[in-house]
Amino acid sequence: MATKLLVLCFALCGVWQVSAQHPAVPEMVSNRVDSIMTEGIRAHAFPGAELLVARKGRVIFHRAYGYHTYDSLVKNRNGDLYDLASVTKITAALPAIMKLVDEGKIVLDEKFSTYWKPWRRRKDKRDLTVREILAHQAGLEPYIVFMNDVLKKNGKFKRRFVSRAPSSRFSLPAYDSLYINKRFIRKMYRKINRSAVSDVKKYNYSGLTFLLYPKIVENLTGEAFDTYVTENFYRPLGADSLVFTPELHHFPVQRIVPTEQDTLFRKHFVQGWVHDENASLMGGISGNAGLFGTAEDLFRLLQMYMNMGTFGGKRYISEATLKEFTRVQYPDNDNKRGLGFDKPLLNNPELDIAKASPAPQVSMNSFGHGGFTGTYVWADPDHELVFIFLSNRVYPTRNNGALYSMHIRPSLMAVFYEAFGDGAL
Secondary structure (H helix, E strand, C coil): CHHHHHHHHHHHHCCCCCECCECCCCHHHHHHHHHHHHHHHHCCCCCEEEEEEEECCEEEEEEEEEECCCCCCCECCCCCEEECHHHHHHHHHHHHHHHHHHCCCCCCCCEHHHCCHHHHHCCCCCCCEHHHHHCCCCCECCCCCHHHHCECCCCCECCCCEECCCCCCEEEEEECCEEEECCHHHHHHHHHHHCCECCCCCCCCCCHHHHCHHHHHHHHHCCCHHHHHHHHHHHHHCCCCCEECHHHHCCCHHHECCCCECCCCCCCECCCCCCCHHHHCCCCCCCCCCEEECHHHHHHHHHHHHCCCEECCEECCCHHHHHHHCCCCCHHHCCCCCCCCECCCCCHHHCCCCCCCCCCCCCCCCEEEEECCCEEEEEECCCCEEEEEEECCCCCCCCCCHHHHCCHHHHHHHHHHHHHCCCCC
């Protein structure tokens, strides 16, 4: 009942519904978007997708396309939950980190080992700063495939790490009737602690520390990571669909868009459980992946970012902190990144749609992030634009790269930039 009242309030207040005071986009824009989406579905770039675009704080376009899978049984609808993949980094890990920066509990130019004590004993890591790490400038390894540690050579699970039944020992759910030994996280930490660090400090994307942030947040606040971000951000924003492990939160499975027909780890159709194996081995709650949510609720969080920390009359993060996190940190090192946030390529305005990231029309003050499952969120304060694209491009297999080769997301962005470039919207 409370959720229905909340949705009714949003509709009446024009928070995310297209309202009479702010009309929908011209038919020409809708037709171009429909054409790009239809072409993507026909080319099997994704079985379905959802696009939400907001300008000046109001949703001007919101439409779902296609189906959950190619069998066309469950139609995509606005309000479906998607596995956000690495978008989790800026929608779960970063808000927690920024709040802790505001409170002085994390200092950007302090050594990361101040907050992650095992690194104090690692000569190659003890002096790395929080800033270097968040900007992907520290020389850390990009990724470690921890799935290999729980599988035998024949592909079966190692019984000391994986069980088909829950217990006090096997308490981390990775899938229905699949539980991970709670001590396995310590093994993940040890491998991260021992991982190599490059002597050359240049831009090299690494998600390793995002596996550590949940524990750091817990150590600094005394609260579980998922509880902390829910109570401090999602709930007061009214973004109740932003959750980890939605299958365990009793969301109807029909509302959750599936990801992959997993042939590597769970050997099942993955729906309602995080796609990313590393996050799965942590029980689905991580800083690198694991968050699910709807386009509407992502809009509320992204709009708060674009407002430089405020939404609905409440301040969540200081303007100074958001400005610092969303600016390019090491441009002289040919590093486009902010702190955790992705940014346009440094020469983005000069590039065509095939080489730009994202669309060449975005401002250099814009920021966002993409996810492996085919998700993408972007905020542009200069143009007062929020762009949210959700898809399950990894269905039925992650080897499908048509979303990228067809330049679908930058092409969709370009439609809206071209439309309001003359002040039409």
